[in-house]
Amino acid sequence: MAAMPLGGCGDRASTDATVADDAAVAAEPAASAASLAAELGLEAEEVRAILGLGGRLEPLGPEPTNRVATDATAAVLGQRLFFDTRLSGDGSVSCATCHEPGRAFTDGLAIAEGLGTGTRNTPTILDAAHQRWFTWDGRADSLWSQALQPMERPHEMGSTRTGIVRAVLGDPELRREYEAVFGSAPDAAWLENLPERARPVPQAPDDPEAVAWSGLSEGDRLQVDEAFANIGKAMAAYQRRLTGGELPLDRFVRGLREGDRTLTAALDARELAGLRLFVGKAGCIDCHDGPLLSDGEFHAIGAPQVGGGMPSDAGRYLGVDIVKADGFNAASRWSDAPRSERALQTMRLARTPETWGRFRTPSLRQVAATPPYMHAGQLPDLAAVVRFYSTLEGATILDHHQETVLAPLGLDEAEVEALVAFLETLRGEGGDPALLGPPALD
Ligand code: HEC
Numbered sequence: 001m002a003a004m005p006l007g008g009c010g011d012r013a014s015t016d017a018t019v020a021d022d023a024a025v026a027a028e029p030a031a032s033a034a035s036l037a038a039e040l041g042l043e044a045e046e047v048r049a050i051l052g053l054g055g056r057l058e059p060l061g062p063e064p065t066n067r068v069a070t071d072a073t074a075a076v077l078g079q080r081l082f083f084d085t086r087l088s089g090d091g092s093v094s095c096a097t098c099h100e101p102g103r104a105f106t107d108g109l110a111i112a113e114g115l116g117t118g119t120r121n122t123p124t125i126l127d128a129a130h131q132r133w134f135t136w137d138g139r140a141d142s143l144w145s146q147a148l149q150p151m152e153r154p155h156e157m158g159s160t161r162t163g164i165v166r167a168v169l170g171d172p173e174l175r176r177e178y179e180a181v182f183g184s185a186p187d188a189a190w191l192e193n194l195p196e197r198a199r200p201v202p203q204a205p206d207d208p209e210a211v212a213w214s215g216l217s218e219g220d221r222l223q224v225d226e227a228f229a230n231i232g233k234a235m236a237a238y239q240r241r242l243t244g245g246e247l248p249l250d251r252f253v254r255g256l257r258e259g260d261r262t263l264t265a266a267l268d269a270r271e272l273a274g275l276r277l278f279v280g281k282a283g284c285i286d287c288h289d290g291p292l293l294s295d296g297e298f299h300a301i302g303a304p305q306v307g308g309g310m311p312s313d314a315g316r317y318l319g320v321d322i323v324k325a326d327g328f329n330a331a332s333r334w335s336d337a338p339r340s341e342r343a344l345q346t347m348r349l350a351r352t353p354e355t356w357g358r359f360r361t362p363s364l365r366q367v368a369a370t371p372p373y374m375h376a377g378q379l380p381d382l383a384a385v386v387r388f389y390s391t392l393e394g395a396t397i398l399d400h401h402q403e404t405v406l407a408p409l410g411l412d413e414a415e416v417e418a419l420v421a422f423l424e425t426l427r428g429e430g431g432d433p434a435l436l437g438p439p440a441l442d
């Protein structure tokens with residue numbers, strides 16, 4: 001494992017409660033635990049690394065930029081909106097079209113398909129609220145601002161903010177819930193006068209949707225944006241409740257800490273051999289660390305391109321620009337805490353050439369349930385992923401200036417199988433079944 005150029009990521013931010021708690025849970029194991037570790041054949045260094053994985057995802061902390069993040073009514077409204085195809089341009093796509101509850105909130109496709117075909121693979125939403133930056137390139141700095149992006153993107157849901165505000169506030173049931181959470185909304189006459197399709201389109205000022213947007217008064221635009229932001233905040237309140245539940249790995253880590261054999265039995269001998277490779281020789285833990293199995297950072301690992309060739313996706317390089325320019329970011333007027341630490345981190349971000357082609361280390365908590373893999377779904381299954389790390393065959397750029405991030409691991413067949421067996425255990429027991437579809441109307 002070559003040294004990793006972790007410096008130069010200007011956006012390192014272990015703000016998450018789960019990350020902050022690592023130090024506490026990684027303390028030395030109790031004496032009874034030492035004998036269990038010895039029985040399992042684990043070296044002291046391995047024990048330390050494994051305990052660093054936490055043993056559970058800590059409850060989410062407050063999210064000051066979204067004042068309704070923990071509001072139960074907001075979550076019900078958000079749940080309804082998540083499954084509502086009226087929020088798309090032609091009434092055929094909802095968030096759940098790509099984030100299907102039965103597939104761990106992914107779609108099983110290499111590249112997402114909404115009104116058109118995108119360029120990236122759909123990640124799970126389970127436990128995503130624990131992330132610091134959202135999407136593969138971190139183009140959103142909060143869960144609520146992230147939700148606004150697919151709704152207006154032409155190849156995803158292809159709607160516009162005026163269309164969405166009309167759909168939500170024009171529906172009596174949704175309006176009732178919206179007002180219960182956010183207070184009184186603009187009246188029906190105002191809604192009727194809004195253009196059906198209007199949004200700012202910076203690159204194409206002649207676009208009819210951009211023309212319609214400029215035709216609105218400043219006051220109307222602010223009212224539309226406020227309602228649009230609130231819709232994102234309700235969706236975030238729902239998504240924060242989507243957890244994948246406990247992993248066998250969580251039980252194993254707690255068992256190792258507490259010296260409890262019934263808990264360490266959660267992994268069999270081959271899976272444990274895979275975990276040892278993960279934290280040891282294979283060096284996976286250098287990036288896939290902590291309870292989320294992600295450092296929340298951006299790296300270029302040179303994942304192969306579909307059909308070969310050089311990569312064209314700039315990843316974090318453009319992600320930084322997008323999040324800084326986002327009118328709904330944590331520092332914007334629509335944030336409920338525009339001077340919070342979250343906001344300051346966004347303002348401090350700088351785009352540097354090194355960030356070209358980097359993607360966020362994905363969480364591996366649900367990885368067994370979410371094929372295919374990598375930002376463009378390039379690798380069909382976990383065996384292909386492990387073989388890639390083992391040989392680096394087909395690798396494209398390995399970080400900027402060809403600096404080596406990864407070296408081929410040269411795993412033998414038994415090691416490949418053990419590592420795959422361990423990765424196959426990474427699938428939660430599932431969260432609350434009541435969150436897997438639209439809520440019943442009362
Ligand atoms: C057309 C398919 C599609 C639709 C519709 C869609 N998404 Fe996504 N979602 C994606 C893809 C693809 C990504 C990764 C985007 C990227 O990296 O550029 C993503 C990323 C995300 C993430 C980031 C997860 C993380 O770990 O950072 C969240 C949260 C999310 N979507 C929520 C939503 C919500 C809420 C909606 C509805 C408003 C929605 N999505 C609609 C495909 C879709």
Ligand code: HEC
Binds near residue numbers: 300303
């Ligand atoms: C240098 C940091 C780093 C190391 C070390 C690393 N990974 Fe990754 N991993 C990443 C990044 C970044 C991605 C996303 C890359 C992309 O999409 O282009 C990723 C993607 C993955 C994925 C795909 C997940 C998904 O949802 O698509 C799996 C599985 C995975 N890694 C497992 C491993 C294993 C197993 C090891 C050890 C053999 C390992 N990783 C080592 C950073 C790392």
